[in-house]
Amino acid sequence: MKYSHANRLGIFICHCGVNISSTVDIETVKKALTGYPGVSLITDHTYTCSNPGQDMIRNKIREEELDSVVIAACSPSLHENTFRKTLEEAGINPYKLEIANIREQCSWVHSDRKVATEKAISIIKAAVSKALLNEPLTPISVPVTRKALVVGGGIAGIQASLNIANSGYKVILVEKEPSIGGKMAQLSETFPTLDCSQCILTHRMVEVERHPNINLMVSSEVTRISGFVGNFEVTIRKKKTYVNAEKCNGCGICIEKCPRKTDSEFDRALSKRKVIYRPFPQAVPNIPVIDGEHCLYLLKGRCGVCRDVCGPGAIEFEQEERFVKEKVGAIVIATGYETFPIENIPEYGGGTIPDVIDGLAFERILSASGPTGGEIRRPSDGKVPKEVAFIQCVCSRDPEKYFSYCSKVCCMYTSKHAMLYKHRVKDGQPYVFYIDIRAGGKGYEEFYQRASEEDEVLYIRGKVSRLYREDGKIVVEGTDTLLQENVAVRVDMVVLATAIRPSQDVSRIAQLLKASVDENGFFTEAHPKLRPVESMTAGVFLAGCAQAPRDIPDTVSGASAAALMVCNLFASEELKHEPTIAGVDEDVCSGCGICIGVCPYEARELDREKRVATVNEVLCEGCGACTAACPSGAAVQRNFTDKQISSMIKAILA
Amino acid sequence: MAINLSREIVHSLEREKIKEIGNTNFYLCYQCGNCSAGCPCAEEMDILPHRAVRLAQLGQFSRLIESKAIWVCAACITCSVRCPRGVDIAGFMEACRQIVLRTRKVDHLSPVELDAQLLKELPQIALINNFRKFTG
Amino acid sequence: MEISYYPGCSLKTSAINFERTALSTLEELGIYALELPRWNCCGVMFSQSADNLMLQLAPARVIMEARETGRKRLLTLCSMCYNTLKRSLLFFKRNGEKLKKINAFLKLEERDFSAEGVEVIHLLTLLSELDTSNFKMKIKKIKSNLKVASYYGCLLTRPREIALDGVENPQIMEKLLEIAGFQTVNYPFKTDCCASFQVVNRRNVVKKQIRKIVTSAVRNGAEIFALSCPLCEYNLDSVQQELAQEDETFTPIPVLYISQLLSLALGQDPKLNDFSLHRIDPRPLFKEKGLL
Numbered sequence A: 001m002k003y004s005h006a007n008r009l010g011i012f013i014c015h016c017g018v019n020i021s022s023t024v025d026i027e028t029v030k031k032a033l034t035g036y037p038g039v040s041l042i043t044d045h046t047y048t049c050s051n052p053g054q055d056m057i058r059n060k061i062r063e064e065e066l067d068s069v070v071i072a073a074c075s076p077s078l079h080e081n082t083f084r085k086t087l088e089e090a091g092i093n094p095y096k097l098e099i100a101n102i103r104e105q106c107s108w109v110h111s112d113r114k115v116a117t118e119k120a121i122s123i124i125k126a127a128v129s130k131a132l133l134n135e136p137l138t139p140i141s142v143p144v145t146r147k148a149l150v151v152g153g154g155i156a157g158i159q160a161s162l163n164i165a166n167s168g169y170k171v172i173l174v175e176k177e178p179s180i181g182g183k184m185a186q187l188s189e190t191f192p193t194l195d196c197s198q199c200i201l202t203h204r205m206v207e208v209e210r211h212p213n214i215n216l217m218v219s220s221e222v223t224r225i226s227g228f229v230g231n232f233e234v235t236i237r238k239k240k241t242y243v244n245a246e247k248c249n250g251c252g253i254c255i256e257k258c259p260r261k262t263d264s265e266f267d268r269a270l271s272k273r274k275v276i277y278r279p280f281p282q283a284v285p286n287i288p289v290i291d292g293e294h295c296l297y298l299l300k301g302r303c304g305v306c307r308d309v310c311g312p313g314a315i316e317f318e319q320e321e322r323f324v325k326e327k328v329g330a331i332v333i334a335t336g337y338e339t340f341p342i343e344n345i346p347e348y349g350g351g352t353i354p355d356v357i358d359g360l361a362f363e364r365i366l367s368a369s370g371p372t373g374g375e376i377r378r379p380s381d382g383k384v385p386k387e388v389a390f391i392q393c394v395c396s397r398d399p400e401k402y403f404s405y406c407s408k409v410c411c412m413y414t415s416k417h418a419m420l421y422k423h424r425v426k427d428g429q430p431y432v433f434y435i436d437i438r439a440g441g442k443g444y445e446e447f448y449q450r451a452s453e454e455d456e457v458l459y460i461r462g463k464v465s466r467l468y469r470e471d472g473k474i475v476v477e478g479t480d481t482l483l484q485e486n487v488a489v490r491v492d493m494v495v496l497a498t499a500i501r502p503s504q505d506v507s508r509i510a511q512l513l514k515a516s517v518d519e520n521g522f523f524t525e526a527h528p529k530l531r532p533v534e535s536m537t538a539g540v541f542l543a544g545c546a547q548a549p550r551d552i553p554d555t556v557s558g559a560s561a562a563a564l565m566v567c568n569l570f571a572s573e574e575l576k577h578e579p580t581i582a583g584v585d586e587d588v589c590s591g592c593g594i595c596i597g598v599c600p601y602e603a604r605e606l607d608r609e610k611r612v613a614t615v616n617e618v619l620c621e622g623c624g625a626c627t628a629a630c631p632s633g634a635a636v637q638r639n640f641t642d643k644q645i646s647s648m649i650k651a652i653l654a
Numbered sequence B: 001m002a003i004n005l006s007r008e009i010v011h012s013l014e015r016e017k018i019k020e021i022g023n024t025n026f027y028l029c030y031q032c033g034n035c036s037a038g039c040p041c042a043e044e045m046d047i048l049p050h051r052a053v054r055l056a057q058l059g060q061f062s063r064l065i066e067s068k069a070i071w072v073c074a075a076c077i078t079c080s081v082r083c084p085r086g087v088d089i090a091g092f093m094e095a096c097r098q099i100v101l102r103t104r105k106v107d108h109l110s111p112v113e114l115d116a117q118l119l120k121e122l123p124q125i126a127l128i129n130n131f132r133k134f135t136g
Numbered sequence C: 001m002e003i004s005y006y007p008g009c010s011l012k013t014s015a016i017n018f019e020r021t022a023l024s025t026l027e028e029l030g031i032y033a034l035e036l037p038r039w040n041c042c043g044v045m046f047s048q049s050a051d052n053l054m055l056q057l058a059p060a061r062v063i064m065e066a067r068e069t070g071r072k073r074l075l076t077l078c079s080m081c082y083n084t085l086k087r088s089l090l091f092f093k094r095n096g097e098k099l100k101k102i103n104a105f106l107k108l109e110e111r112d113f114s115a116e117g118v119e120v121i122h123l124l125t126l127l128s129e130l131d132t133s134n135f136k137m138k139i140k141k142i143k144s145n146l147k148v149a150s151y152y153g154c155l156l157t158r159p160r161e162i163a164l165d166g167v168e169n170p171q172i173m174e175k176l177l178e179i180a181g182f183q184t185v186n187y188p189f190k191t192d193c194c195a196s197f198q199v200v201n202r203r204n205v206v207k208k209q210i211r212k213i214v215t216s217a218v219r220n221g222a223e224i225f226a227l228s229c230p231l232c233e234y235n236l237d238s239v240q241q242e243l244a245q246e247d248e249t250f251t252p253i254p255v256l257y258i259s260q261l262l263s264l265a266l267g268q269d270p271k272l273n274d275f276s277l278h279r280i281d282p283r284p285l286f287k288e289k290g291l292l
């Protein structure tokens, strides 16, 4: 190159239509910068990011033999990558680019043209002085571990795992419960088509278990996650189940013989299960587990019947928890939801009136495999309830007392509940108290209309103020806002459509992942419209109700989208990592180790031999925490050196 | 006083009668109000058509039957053709009138009450029509 | 062409001029309407009590008469007869059980009732099926600038299954009037109810409706109404007169059966019209427009 020793820098000023030029006087800026030290070219364009704009930049770089470039335009978060490519195509190192943000930080925030013009000149001058000192850099290549971790084995996790595994990549599916299936396994029939939930779900559960690419880990939890996109390292805790899954043949004799019973979680405490148990008959895997909190042997050293009857000798009371370390390239969060506990809702008799139950409990009552074999019987005395009130929006849409958001599925499942109730109790009367009916989904409005048309479900628009018991009935005090009159119904049972909230340990998972959650605990997507299944952390994707309340169709499509993003990532062997990271001037470093403590990415270590700090190039995100903290100035960041920063300050103050 | 709802009230005989006479399922109604909005007689009614349907859904038949609205209805069928849910409100109104006429055995209007001059002037089409609606 | 014709009561009394002008118009256009040899009142209004079959007997008898003529179509002029007969026919077509029942009853008269093989058709539909050019050729009067508001009321378009044109914005009358050389006006209330039989004991409801309908039509330029229902005719005619007596600012406009206007346009004898049957005399207007 002709001028290899000297700088040949070009400035390109963007009008951004009139976004910049209406407040910043481009001609004045150009005049002020003509002859500025190091500047060989200064020109402008209406839209530098457009194709003609980029063509102009490329041509000027070639014609004028430029070796560094300042583009005065919008925020670098928008077009820095675009322009880096432009530089590369023109044959110069992309890191020789500097963006001067004269839109967000100047034209958009000022109205006085003179002031804005002067400020733009200062910003550009600072960028020029930094650009003159920019080093050519090369992106760091990082290999990708083509194996995914899926956390949560509900329908979201199942769908994502199968999609990734069927694309030829390995998957580790971690589920905290003894079986996969999640809430969908508890449902009776599903809106809007009323197909049996188990029937459509269980074959997928079995497919997961049999899939050669899926390593299913139940009764397990993720306890540690480190690393970054393409290269996470995770630690999984296998909880004690006291049953050796390798030895167990699933015969179930242990369950039969176990003498002790406790409430079934799966049946929402509407039935009892043994202490050694499977959550439900179709559980996957089909291996029983011992509930350590209720086991006589574990608590008191007595019993041990299960061990005595087990043929293959699979019962292991001595079992310890195990920790497994795995390397994965991407993570899908599918930890799902739980329903807000009714015990917290005293105005609706939650926890004190046994015949006030929540939607999931009613699903179990409706289910053919449930505690009543699908007959509608109320919990307190097993009688068939002849009048049932369904209350929607319980704790949802109630920012004052509970949650601000709409739980989305309750309108539909309440229609379903009222319908199925009426199908089974022909002379019964269902009442639905609602605020609005939100039936925006394919076939949903029609489904809701069917409830009133065919099953004479009585919809009453108004929120119930309270419930109480009187003469063996539950009195529901409500209002009909359409009629503008109060109503009171004396019913035999009440079903509350309680709010859906995220699984309660998601905050722990979110912390492990450094992924952000919203004020309600749902995982936040990178962009609500354009990147809806990516979390804020690269390589971490979201699926199902962990992200927001949603129904099965939405859950499944979101899960498939997340799986596609994972496969997208796995399609290349390596990832490019930004080279603008920290480095160490070993001559100056005293080995004090302060940087190690401040690094949020665990990229810093101490070289004990040399007694200097080191940087793991792959882990470093270039956040700059260490460079600011280093007392001796040994920590430097590429293209953000102290020298560059002070020359920028000087340029502004000059 | 709150309306006390119960299975017995909701599933009453009148409910079946209205469905049979009016040949319409008023449970279809989702209270959009279109029927009332277009009713030419709404101003004269004590209970608007959509509210009448609502009362029926809640089993409040006595209030319906005591209402003036069912007699003010001109049977113009505007409501029925516009109802998005296909409720034949006009048929429903007729059913309410019929229940009164049949159970009370008292006509809503008797020819003797009418002014002789008016009787002479009115065309038969008006009179017969009216008596068809208002007498048992 | 011959067609069976059911007049109904009003067409022989208060609306005799409707019958005369309609039949002469048809004749001019080559259609001979043959009155049923025997007929009874259709019951005036279709019974909405789905459970009471006796109330369907009157229309059933009319339909039976029509079938016995062997002609496929039965013509009606009065909107109300049209509505009643057409709905009754549909009722029996849809309810086989009810048909059987009423037949069992009619057996006593040794007659056989069926809902098949006969069709109820209104004058407006019949006219609009005709060859337009032939129709136009017969128009004698020079193009008149009389501005006509078509008033459909309830019975021609409601309920939907018997509507002879669009339910919310029918055009059939306007098209015929335009062929006959009249100007038509557009106004939003042409299918609004006039409050019908409420005229007997709730005249105020009728008055309110008619004030609304007329005011709007006049504001949109109407000089005269065209319609085909004798009850609407009475209501519009008599109530307008009353409104005009009570309120000087109210301008009443004449109310005619559509066939009266067509007959005039065809150059037929104005005597057929018997204008004295109308309270609001249309003659000055017709003279002004050169139609008389």
Ligand SMILES: Cc1cc2nc3c(=O)[nH]c(=O)nc-3n(C[C@H](O)[C@H](O)[C@H](O)COP(=O)(O)OP(=O)(O)OC[C@H]3O[C@@H](n4cnc5c(N)ncnc54)[C@H](O)[C@@H]3O)c2cc1C
Pocket (backbone or CB within 6 Å): A151, A152, A153, A154, A155, A156, A157, A174, A175, A176, A177, A180, A181, A182, A183, A184, A187, A189, A190, A191, A192, A220, A221, A222, A334, A335, A336, A337, A338, A339, A358, A359, A360, A363, A409, A413, A416, A503, A505, A506, A509, A543, A544, A545, A546, A550, A551, A552, A553, A555
């Ligand atoms: C009463 C009721 C009725 C419904 N009816 C219908 C219907 O008819 N039709 C319909 O489309 N939708 C229905 N839904 C919605 C449906 O339940 C959800 O859309 C669906 O279950 C969401 O699946 P998911 O996988 O996201 O969550 P979940 O089913 O909650 O699965 C999450 C899984 O993750 C596991 N998990 C949680 N935390 C961790 C962790 N830290 N580590 C490991 N594993 C973890 C859980 O144990 C669970 O197995 C209904 C919902 C309710 C409440």
Ligand code: SF4
Pocket (backbone or CB within 6 Å): B028, B029, B030, B031, B032, B033, B034, B035, B036, B049, B050, B053, B079, B082, B083, B084, B085, B086, B087, B089
């Ligand atoms: S128009 Fe139909 S759905 Fe709407 S309020 Fe009236 S009856 Fe109900």
Ligand code: SF4
Pocket (backbone or CB within 6 Å): B035, B038, B039, B040, B041, B042, B049, B072, B073, B074, B075, B076, B077, B078, B079, B080, B089, B090, B093, C193
């Ligand atoms: S039929 Fe009766 S209720 Fe319906 S719009 Fe006409 S007047 Fe009103």
